[in-house]
Amino acid sequence: MQCYVDDRGLVDYRSWKESQADLDKLRSYLDQFAPADSEAATGDERIASLINAYNAFTIDFILKNYPTKSIRLLDDEFKGKRYRIKYKDYHWGLNDQSGLGADYEPSIFNSIF
Secondary structure, three states: OHHEEEOOOOOHHHHHHHHHHHHHHHHHHHHOOOOOOOOOOOHHHHHHHHHHHHHHHHHHHHHHHOOOOOOHHOOOOOOOOEEEEEEEEEEOOOOOOEEEHHHHHHHHHHHOO
């Protein structure tokens, strides 16, 4: 939601968290990733979709834990299974079978990390 990002690219999490309507929009957007889709995106569209999902899930996690000085100060910031994609819970880890790194190509993570 561009209205919460300033000219320097900083997000106004405080204002976003105060807007229940915009929180609902974000969570509705995230819900689209949960069901298994028989017509799921492939190729570059799939990669773009997962990068968008990563960004949206990360913003949602920060909003749920706001105020915080850093996402890295939160418990299990990238290890907790909190992302539902195709009826399966994931975390963003790369090193074990329960993370998205186990099921999705490395190019996604090269774009993110």
